[in-house]
Amino acid sequence: MSTTRSMTDIAPTVAALLELRPLAGATGSPIPEVFSDLEGAERIVILAPDALGQWQLERFAEQMPYLTSLCSERHLVLESMMPTITPVNFATMVSGCDLDGHGIRSKDMSFTCETLFDVLEEAGLEGAGCGRETYTGGQLLARVAQIDGTAAVPDDAGVEEAVLRIAEENRPAFIIAQIGGTDDHFHRFGPTSKRMIPKLREMDNRLERMVAELRALGYSGMIVADHGQHDSGNPEKGGTHGTDMDEDRLVPLTWFNAC
Numbered sequence: 001m002s003t004t005r006s007m008t009d010i011a012p013t014v015a016a017l018l019e020l021r022p023l024a025g026a027t028g029s030p031i032p033e034v035f036s037d038l039e040g041a042e043r044i045v046i047l048a049p050d051a052l053g054q055w056q057l058e059r060f061a062e063q064m065p066y067l068t069s070l071c072s073e074r075h076l077v078l079e080s081m082m083p084t085i086t087p088v089n090f091a092t093m094v095s096g097c098d099l100d101g102h103g104i105r106s107k108d109m110s111f112t113c114e115t116l117f118d119v120l121e122e123a124g125l126e127g128a129g130c131g132r133e134t135y136t137g138g139q140l141l142a143r144v145a146q147i148d149g150t151a152a153v154p155d156d157a158g159v160e161e162a163v164l165r166i167a168e169e170n171r172p173a174f175i176i177a178q179i180g181g182t183d184d185h186f187h188r189f190g191p192t193s194k195r196m197i198p199k200l201r202e203m204d205n206r207l208e209r210m211v212a213e214l215r216a217l218g219y220s221g222m223i224v225a226d227h228g229q230h231d232s233g234n235p236e237k238g239g240t241h242g243t244d245m246d247e248d249r250l251v252p253l254t255w256f257n258a259c
């Protein structure tokens, strides 16, 4: 497995790439491999397939040929923050702080530190937060971003539409998107279930389409999950997360350049 870095390194990497000032509370630091490959990027996008952890990616590599091929070229493993839940880790992605630093235990809370959106604003730039209305993407990221990227239709296709429309029409310097369907399906069917295969193939196709369009619109970017999942052990419950087990905590990071 590749070198392990921390979820707190994502926001400092974005700030360095966009030549923003360092985030005041961030405890992470720019990731040299990502910085050297994407240096000079004018715009950065983060696409986050929810709960698609390192363990899930390895297990279902054959079902996700696109993501697997990206990872075969450029790949690091990140440790997500405790507890390994969605709002905590998306808050870390935009602040560089852990829960004690950013204060976001649930998606309706307010940041107690500054975020990428604050330093973008200071630099006269804009950021977009995208996702479904009742999810962290819509309730937290869209609320604190300059551009509200709440999906018009509450599914992954709606998130894809919002991201690509904003990228084309507004061209903000930064976009972050929660693509939530994989988490829902892992909860329902379990992260080792063959019943996940259609959803994983769909996500792989979606990422391939989005990256192609975003690269053509001048976006470099990263694909990273917020956390993974493990089997609950209860056949009626499927998957769960929130613990410090490797299945929950370790997530893949890969990255790509604009055309």
Ligand SMILES: [Zn+2]
Residues within 6 Å of the ligand: 051, 086, 183, 184, 187, 241
């Ligand atoms: Zn979940």
